[in-house]
Amino acid sequence: MEKLPLDALPDALPDAIDEDKYVICTYYVGLPPFMDAREMAHAAAIEQSTGTWTLVPGETPEVRRRHVAKVIGVYEVPQHEYSYPKDLERREYIMQVAYPWKNFGAQIPMLLSTVIGNISLYGRIKCLDMKFPKSWLKGFKGPKFGIKGLRNLLKIKKRPILNNMVKPCVYTSCQMGADLAYEAAAGGADIIKDDELLANPDFNTLEDRIPRFMEALDRADSEKGEKTIYTVNITDSLPRMFENAERAIELGANGLMINFLAVGYSAFRHVSENLAPKVPLLAHMDVTGALSYSPIVGISSNIVTGKLPRICGSDITVFPAPYGKAPVLRERFLNVAHDMIMPLHNIEQTAPMPSGGISPGHVEEVVNDLGLDIVIGTGAGIHAHPMGPRAGAIAFRQAFDAKMQGIPVSKYAKEEGHEELKAAMASWGSGKTGADF
Structure with missing residues (x-):
């Protein structure tokens, strides 16, 4: 990851993304205390957008810039700052990932395949909310009455x-x-x-x-x-x-x-x-x-x-x-x-x-x-x-x-x-x- 330009990483500040281009999903995630939460979030973002378990030749910086999902928030609850209890069995997080909606278009099957697809196999992960941009919603008619x-x-x-x-x-x-x-x-x-x-x-x-x-x-x-x-x-x-x-x-x-x-x-x-x-x-x-x-x-x-x-x-x-x-x-x-x-x-x-x-x-x-x-x-x-x-x-x-x-x-x-x-x-x-x- 460190070899890629910053704008090609599966990571961004929430302040810096164009929200009209992304569906933003909020997740509950529970992890063993030894696991790096942000690293896990990056792996999930890549898994659900451009890549797999290792970088492949076609996954160029340009492909990443256009299509990679971005981790925009990893928040531990409660938030340990300098240490955590030795007997802690699990650390729990709220995570947010922004998915470029052009990857799947204004439809539900590929939306779900993207935001809660393979990552649903990862254990304790629940999608708590989906924030839809106005540009994506324009593709739907909604209720007639x-x-x-x-x-x-x-x-x-x-x-x-x-x-x-x-x-x-x-x-x-x-x-x-x-x-x-x-x-x-x-x-x-x-x-x-x-x-x-x-x-x-x-x-x-x-x-x-x-x-x-x-x-x-x-x-x-x-x-x-x-x-x-x-x-x-x-x-x-x-x-x-x-x-x-x-x-x-x-x-x-x-x-x-x-x-x-x-x-x-x-x-x-x-x-x-x-x-x-x-x-x-x-x-x-x-x-x-x-x-x-x-x-x-x-x-x-x-x-x-x-x-x-x-x-x-x-x-x-x-x-x-x-x-x-x-x-x-x-x-x-x-x-x-x-x-x-x-x-x-x-x-x-x-x-x-x-x-x-x-x-x-x-x-x-x-x-x-x-x-x-x-x-x-x-x-x-x-x-x-x-x-x-x-x-x-x-x-x-x-x-x-x-x-x-x-x-x-x-x-x-x-x-x-x-x-x-x-x-x-x-x-x-x-x-x-x-x-x-």
């Missing part, structure tokens, strides 16, 4: 949006599912969503399900005087998923959903940008835990579930909430939502959809945490209501009314005319539901 577009489409000015997942998750009779969707929609659900486990099996095909559901929702809409969106699950192998998208819209679907990690970000992006320009697209987060839930390896959930699906065009992203059955820390939950809604140059907001064991008794806490610009996702919170799914949806809308009026949900449930909310509170209260991990 986002929060504002969904409100305009549904004609909902201020309150939260209510999404219902049809339960049971997998079922044989399309008509049974349509009947359940009708009841939930008639009670006040704004969006009806397929479960992530039901897409296009032989016993419950899109061809059979979509017309029945849309007819049921049309009836519900005429009764309640509101619009309902049906996000049909088109997840499949490729290219069948693309065919599913086109066919679903032909059959009358006014929304689509994809298990985005199962099919890949680029497949999801292609549907958003090219196949479904006029309907909202919902991203379901299954597989997130496999990528994010280790504290020492993988990619942080705010990237996996927050930034990347938003950049790829998710209008609504489902993510686990700490109020119900999901095992997730509240601060991580809030960080994911933060990355869905904060300004991101040309990319619109994604509507956060907290989900996982949410009941009407959680509405107050959810809105306190995230505000009104959300989609609240619930399945059994509607379909397991003791008075039926229509009453379950009514109970949620009553909880929305309570919050909008500044009345505690528990108090509102006791008032005359709110029997549905009262029954929900009697069944589940406002505590954690489901399996408590």
